[in-house]
Amino acid sequence: MVHERKAGKSRGGRPSLEHAADIDARILSAAAALFIERGVDGTSLEAVATAAAVSKPTLYARYADKSGLFVAVIRAHVAAALPPIEGSAAGTSPEQRLRQVGRAVIEGALQPVPLGLMRLYIAEVPRHGDLVREVDRLGREAALKTISSAIADPEDADSVDRAQIIAAAFLDLVFVPHQMRALLGDLPDDADPLHPALDERIETAVTFFRSTGLLASDRTPERSSGPPGDRTV
Numbered sequence: 001m002v003h004e005r006k007a008g009k010s011r012g013g014r015p016s017l018e019h020a021a022d023i024d025a026r027i028l029s030a031a032a033a034l035f036i037e038r039g040v041d042g043t044s045l046e047a048v049a050t051a052a053a054v055s056k057p058t059l060y061a062r063y064a065d066k067s068g069l070f071v072a073v074i075r076a077h078v079a080a081a082l083p084p085i086e087g088s089a090a091g092t093s094p095e096q097r098l099r100q101v102g103r104a105v106i107e108g109a110l111q112p113v114p115l116g117l118m119r120l121y122i123a124e125v126p127r128h129g130d131l132v133r134e135v136d137r138l139g140r141e142a143a144l145k146t147i148s149s150a151i152a153d154p155e156d157a158d159s160v161d162r163a164q165i166i167a168a169a170f171l172d173l174v175f176v177p178h179q180m181r182a183l184l185g186d187l188p189d190d191a192d193p194l195h196p197a198l199d200e201r202i203e204t205a206v207t208f209f210r211s212t213g214l215l216a217s218d219r220t221p222e223r224s225s226g227p228p229g230d231r232t233v
Helices: 017-038 045-052 056-062 066-081 094-109 112-151 157-183 196-211
Strands: none
Touching (some): 017 056, 017 112, 045 056, 045 066, 066 094, 094 157
């Protein structure tokens, strides 16, 4: 029988908000570890409850099924891995912000737990294809929003559109190849996620975005006086 950790109660007798947040964090942490170790099919909600030191009713009140818990784990780790949008490299050029935020997104994704979850997605595709595609969509959309919001001028609709194009291309040109190297074990476990090869990929992508006119160079004005279609981010 699982005995939940004692914690402060609110005046109504229910757990305080702080205690509720602690319960949520324990559940998601335990679930992530078990999913990585045992896979989705090999992990039961009962095992998660035991590992998180919560009762089964407490767990079921939050997550009705394993798929819901799996998606919640992904959402939590995606949010934790991404750098904050507000104030990202404030005061720098879009080119510099792309370098800084792009690196931060990749570094977060290559931490042990996110990387372990990505390996799990790949292994689970034959059995849980729809679920894996959904969690992959969540991660990609969050990364796109983080990168595009960091480099766009929110008061310029054209800049916002171009930033979204740049963010999508950055993920395909830089993020995915570097992540694949890590998934295949091409990067040592103790390697700096910001491996020299990553710097090369980022600079190649930045050069490409400049050459296509999507991204302003550090050495040129960020917005031209020409027609909107000729402007850069």
